[in-house]
Amino acid sequence: MVFRPSSSLLLAATIAGSTLIFPRHADASAHASAAASTPASTRLQATGSSEAVEQPATTARQTPSKPAAKKSAKTSAKKSAKKSSQQKAKPSGGALGPTAGNQHLAFKNVGSDLDSLWPVKTAPALPGSIFPAKRVLAYYGNPLSKRMGILGEFETNDMLAKLMDDAAEWTRLDPAHPVQPALHLIAMVANPTPGPSGKYRTRMDSALIEKVYGWAKSKNALLFVDLQVGQSTLQEELPWIEKFLMRPDVHLGIDPEFSMKTSGAIPGRKVGTYDAADINYAIRFLGKLVEKHKLPPKILVVHRFTPKGVTNARKITLDPKVQVVMHMDGFGAPAVKRDTYYRDIKREPVQFTGWKQFTKAKNDNPRTSREAILRLWPTPLYIQVQ
Numbered sequence: 001m002v003f004r005p006s007s008s009l010l011l012a013a014t015i016a017g018s019t020l021i022f023p024r025h026a027d028a029s030a031h032a033s034a035a036a037s038t039p040a041s042t043r044l045q046a047t048g049s050s051e052a053v054e055q056p057a058t059t060a061r062q063t064p065s066k067p068a069a070k071k072s073a074k075t076s077a078k079k080s081a082k083k084s085s086q087q088k089a090k091p092s093g094g095a096l097g098p099t100a101g102n103q104h105l106a107f108k109n110v111g112s113d114l115d116s117l118w119p120v121k122t123a124p125a126l127p128g129s130i131f132p133a134k135r136v137l138a139y140y141g142n143p144l145s146k147r148m149g150i151l152g153e154f155e156t157n158d159m160l161a162k163l164m165d166d167a168a169e170w171t172r173l174d175p176a177h178p179v180q181p182a183l184h185l186i187a188m189v190a191n192p193t194p195g196p197s198g199k200y201r202t203r204m205d206s207a208l209i210e211k212v213y214g215w216a217k218s219k220n221a222l223l224f225v226d227l228q229v230g231q232s233t234l235q236e237e238l239p240w241i242e243k244f245l246m247r248p249d250v251h252l253g254i255d256p257e258f259s260m261k262t263s264g265a266i267p268g269r270k271v272g273t274y275d276a277a278d279i280n281y282a283i284r285f286l287g288k289l290v291e292k293h294k295l296p297p298k299i300l301v302v303h304r305f306t307p308k309g310v311t312n313a314r315k316i317t318l319d320p321k322v323q324v325v326m327h328m329d330g331f332g333a334p335a336v337k338r339d340t341y342y343r344d345i346k347r348e349p350v351q352f353t354g355w356k357q358f359t360k361a362k363n364d365n366p367r368t369s370r371e372a373i374l375r376l377w378p379t380p381l382y383i384q385v386q
Contacts, residue, residue, distance in 0.1 A: 128296025
């Protein structure tokens with residue numbers, strides 16, 4: 001699918017005097033860079049409507065060309081029969097695109113050479129690690145907005161009840177990985193205006209973060225604090241959130257889409273990026289906290305839905321004290337999302353993987369079933385619901 005954005009690119013609201021961008025915006029130019037056989041999934045367009053245009057799938061199979069010269073019907077029939085026999089004998093490989101069905105290369109054992117790269121060989125998990133023993137199910141958003149995700153869409157008790165019911169269903173389907181529930185709070189929101197800091201970002205008040213942390217504690221859930229740094233940097237912003245990351249049940253999410261330091265663009269008008277160097281900085285920062293405060297290993301979630309969203313992924317340096325999740329953060333029909341998962345996650349192994357589920361039909365139509373997500377290889381151990 002190709003998504004055409006409207007001419008107006010920013011959807012914003014005023015919260016505490018600041019104009020905030022409602023995730024998710026997707027720049028069409030980012031998707032145009034994807035391989036023709038791998039249509040990129042996108043995020044929610046910021047304003048207006050987006051028009052989905054079905055494109056013919058590119059497959060490895062080509063229609064046999066017609067013979068260059070005329071031949072007898074008998075000879076042609078023999079050759080056709082032989083060719084047909086050879087085609088039937090050849091095992092079918094996997095494919096990409098909407099016609100791939102159960103042979104999609106994002107699935108396991110359909111002929112992808114990438115299957116052997118997973119699971120990534122790393123040091124044994126340290127005591128207190130969440131992965132690979134458990135799966136995290138995280139409800140994402142901000143309580144100041146009903147439009148930023150499920151965390152703020154419903155009344156608190158209803159939202160928490162949905163989370164626990166959802167977690168129970170995932171555990172039922174995959175009892176080998178019991179679910180650890182979580183809330184994933186956008187603790188820093190990108191702005192379309194510079195704001196007082198000049199950094200195109202707004203830090204949420206500590207009281208708000210404490211409130212959501214209390215919600216998580218009430219259900220023995222984890223809290224993720226997510227940073228959309230705008231034109232700031234992780235080096236500048238991580239010390240601000242350190243007082244929460246010092247807690248054993250608080251983890252970190254970083255969003256390349258709204259990291260604009262490379263381009264200097266206004267958040268929401270272009271898709272941002274992180275390099276391996278940025279991610280390595282976050283890993284080192286978290287690793288030092290774990291060591292200094294004798295904490296269980298931290299989780300670092302890195303959102304990704306375009307090839308350039310994370311550059312030099314092979315140079316990401318792992319640390320047993322930090323478990324890294326590369327999270328497929330796009331929206332679209334199931335095949336579109338599987339294409340993105342294959343291209344941006346499976347094809348560039350880091351450590352663990354994640355999958356985004358949207359609750360609105362305008363984003364995921366239809367939604368990918370839990371059963372289909374569990375068929376992916378590598379199987380996502382972090383599931384985010386927005």
